[in-house]
Amino acid sequence: MAIVLFLLKRLVGMVVILIIVSFLVFSLLALSPGSVVATLLGTQPSTPQVVAAIKAQYHLNDPFLVQYWHWLTSAVHGDLGRSIQSGEAVTSVIASHLPVTLELAAYTLVLVVVVGIPVGMAAGIGRGRLFDRSVSGATIVGMGAPGFALGILLIYVFGVGLGWFPVYGAGSSQAIDRVYHLTLPAVALATGLVALIVRQTRAAVMDVMEQDYITFARTRGVGRARVMLGYALRNTALPVVTAAGLLLIVAISGTVLVETVFSLPGAGQLMVQAIEAKNVPVVQGLAFFVAVLVVAVNLLVDAAALMIDPRTRAGVRG
Amino acid sequence: MTSDVRSDQAEGAAIDHLQRVPVVAVICGLVLLAVLVCVVAGGWLAPQDPSAQNPLLSAMAPGHGHLLGTDELGRDVLSRLLSGARSSVVGPLVVAAGCLLIGATLGMAGAYFGGVVDTAVNRLADMVYALPALLIAIVVLGVVGGGYWITVAVLLLLSLPYEIRLCRSAAMVEVRLPYVDAARTIGISAWRIIFRHVLPNILPTVVATFLLDFVGALVGFAALSYLGLGVPPSSPSWGTTLAEGQSLITQNPWLSIAPAVLIIVTASSATLLGDWGHELLAHAGTQR
Numbered sequence: 176m177a178i179v180l181f182l183l184k185r186l187v188g189m190v191v192i193l194i195i196v197s198f199l200v201f202s203l204l205a206l207s208p209g210s211v212v213a214t215l216l217g218t219q220p221s222t223p224q225v226v227a228a229i230k231a232q233y234h235l236n237d238p239f240l241v242q243y244w245h246w247l248t249s250a251v252h253g254d255l256g257r258s259i260q261s262g263e264a265v266t267s268v269i270a271s272h273l274p275v276t277l278e279l280a281a282y283t284l285v286l287v288v289v290v291g292i293p294v295g296m297a298a299g300i301g302r303g304r305l306f307d308r309s310v311s312g313a314t315i316v317g318m319g320a321p322g323f324a325l326g327i328l329l330i331y332v333f334g335v336g337l338g339w340f341p342v343y344g345a346g347s348s349q350a351i352d353r354v355y356h357l358t359l360p361a362v363a364l365a366t367g368l369v370a371l372i373v374r375q376t377r378a379a380v381m382d383v384m385e386q387d388y389i390t391f392a393r394t395r396g397v398g399r400a401r402v403m404l405g406y407a408l409r410n411t412a413l414p415v416v417t418a419a420g421l422l423l424i425v426a427i428s429g430t431v432l433v434e435t436v437f438s439l440p441g442a443g444q445l446m447v448q449a450i451e452a453k454n455v456p457v458v459q460g461l462a463f464f465v466a467v468l469v470v471a472v473n474l475l476v477d478a479a480a481l482m483i484d485p486r487t488r489a490g491v492r493g
Numbered sequence: 494m495t496s497d498v499r500s501d502q503a504e505g506a507a508i509d510h511l512q513r514v515p516v517v518a519v520i521c522g523l524v525l526l527a528v529l530v531c532v533v534a535g536g537w538l539a540p541q542d543p544s545a546q547n548p549l550l551s552a553m554a555p556g557h558g559h560l561l562g563t564d565e566l567g568r569d570v571l572s573r574l575l576s577g578a579r580s581s582v583v584g585p586l587v588v589a590a591g592c593l594l595i596g597a598t599l600g601m602a603g604a605y606f607g608g609v610v611d612t613a614v615n616r617l618a619d620m621v622y623a624l625p626a627l628l629i630a631i632v633v634l635g636v637v638g639g640g641y642w643i644t645v646a647v648l649l650l651l652s653l654p655y656e657i658r659l660c661r662s663a664a665m666v667e668v669r670l671p672y673v674d675a676a677r678t679i680g681i682s683a684w685r686i687i688f689r690h691v692l693p694n695i696l697p698t699v700v701a702t703f704l705l706d707f708v709g710a711l712v713g714f715a716a717l718s719y720l721g722l723g724v725p726p727s728s729p730s731w732g733t734t735l736a737e738g739q740s741l742i743t744q745n746p747w748l749s750i751a752p753a754v755l756i757i758v759t760a761s762s763a764t765l766l767g768d769w770g771h772e773l774l775a776h777a778g779t780q781r
Contacts, residue, residue: 192620206637312517315768319761321712323719324753327739331746420623428627432716436739446628447720450635462632465625473623 178481185477189470196466197250200459201243207455211235214455217259232256255460260452265460269442275345276430276441278353282361283368283426291369292415295376296408302381310373317370322429326363326436333359343438360437364429368422372415379414383407413484420473427465518769521762528759531578532586539572543729554745562745564737570748574755577729581718582759584645585710591649592706596656597699601687603657604664615661618654626651627713634722644723648710655709659702663695697770704767708760715756731755 207214212221215229230236233256234245249255255265298310334342346356383389384407392402434443442461449457531538541559546566555562561570603611630647633639639647667673668691676686692699717723718732731752738749 195620196624203632203636208638315765316757316761319708319712319764320757321716321760323716324735324756327735327742327749327753328757330739331742331750335742335746424623424625427625428631428716431628431631432719435720446631447635450631451721453636455636458632458636462628465628469623469625 256456286365291372295373299377299380314370323432379411524762535575541569543572561747573729580730588710589707592656600660621654663698701770
């Protein structure tokens with residue numbers, strides 16, 4: 176019961192955050208230079224009928240808060256307005272750009288989990304050894320290397336120089352071709368995230384390895400593999416999972432830049448193009464979408480933490 | 494293998510580590526010093542006029558007196574990078590310095606006075622902490638528009654919460670210690686206690702976060718100028734040069750590689766120095 180109450184409380188907090196963020200997102204329209212009508216007209220001819228239609232659609236003759244209310248209620252119903260470039264519904268514009276971004280995200284996640292967690296565990300267990308020191312040094316460079324700068328280096332070395340990978344575009348929709356095209360972008364995006372997760376895992380493992388129950392398990396003669404997987408990995412999971420929220424926000428900003436560097440037709444590139452074209456409805460839609468995503472993932476992380484570690488449940492009750 | 498041997502090893506390694514790091518730290522310090530020299534005197538160090546165009550030598554690979562080749566308009570890449578250090582680094586430095594002044598003050602005041610304002614600032618910091626700061630900067634600067642100093646202001650506002658949180662939690666430990674009570678008992682004013690007594694004790698945290706804020710802002714500035722936001726396109730910042738160079742990567746790869754390497758090396762050096770500072774602090778903490 177206490178857990179349900181706790182999650183409900185978090186849910187309410189998140190709704191409050193979403194309302195604040197959505198208000199800020201809505202304000203973008205008023206804050207963009209030029210009149211709201213001119214912004215929404217885009218390249219359409221400004222005939223009185225079109226202007227009247229826009230004013231009616233956005234309730235521009237109403238007070239600001241009423242306009243916001245209308246915008247919010249339609250946003251909740253899945254209507255985020257229309258792109259001023261193509262006239263398409265913003266939701267379908269976003270939906271058509273999402274697959275590439277989701278594929279890139281999945282590929283990156285695989286790299287982060289498959290590379291980051293084992294390396295972090297190995298470094299933490301062999302604390303202070305050569306491997307640990309080299310890994311720690313590498314993570315600092317990895318954290319300092321922004322994905323877009325790294326992307327350029329990858330393009331030069333593996334694309335232009337060695338010719339192993341394509342340097343732009345997402346390729347055809349065939350799975351193999353897609354993976355081939357997304358390899359360099361995923362590496363560029365994953366590097367900083369791997370560095371973060373390695374550090375997080377390493378610190379968690381070092382903490383766990385100093386606990387008495389590890390020493391005790393060893394003394395009892397529990398096998399090395401079982402100590403690592405059953406004791407160390409499970410207790411390391413909590414700090415690593417709670418880092419997922421941080422990883423997500425780093426990844427979101429990173430995706431926008433990496434997709435631009437590699438000309439991938441994903442949501443990140445859509446964001447940059449919409450900003451360049453002053454296509455405010457699309458920018459608003461994407462920003463709102465990102466806000467919902469961040470809030471949802473943070474809620475999931477909280478729920479996962481409760482599931483992984485019974486002690487956090489006790490903390491909630493107390 | 495017993496845990497005794499293990500912890501001995503770990504201790505030995507930790508001491509080893511401390512002796513080893515300064516060499517790397519010195520190198521990083523030298524890199525940052527070199528960057529600072531370019532910030533102050535980059536235009537003067539530049540071998541050629543960074544804006545002198547030569548249409549006959551467009552996008553040329555290194556050679557003909559151009560150490561890193563030329564850009565699309567035949568301008569010397571090395572000179573542009575040297576003189577571009579200023580617009581690439583001054584903004585981030587101002588962001589980090591602003592964070593230091595405002596963030597440390599608010600963080601320490603929050604820890605010392607507590608109360609409703611402290612709670613409110615902390616909640617706000619928690620909220621901003623969970624948002625993708627760079628994306629917000631891209632959206633705000635892209636839609637609302639803004640020049641160099643507005644970019645500085647936006648990045649400052651977005652990185653302030655980190656600074657406040659870190660300084661607050663460091664100061665939180667200090668304000669509970671007897672020396673603060675003692676100072677209060679003999680009638681020293683609150684702000685004097687904060688700045689003369691608490692601040693020196695949390696200085697390592699403050700310095701380390703200064704460097705991390707600088708890295709965040711440096712990368713943010715470079716990313717924004719890569720997208721054509723923040724820095725006017727005519728000014729030769731590293732991010733804009735990188736963007737220019739990408740389409741010419743087959744003609745003169747150095748036009749994009751050199752700024753990418755500069756950004757990565759500068760950011761890594763500052764991160765390493767900051768990290769080393771943190772580690773030193775953590776080590777000092779366990780000794781107590």
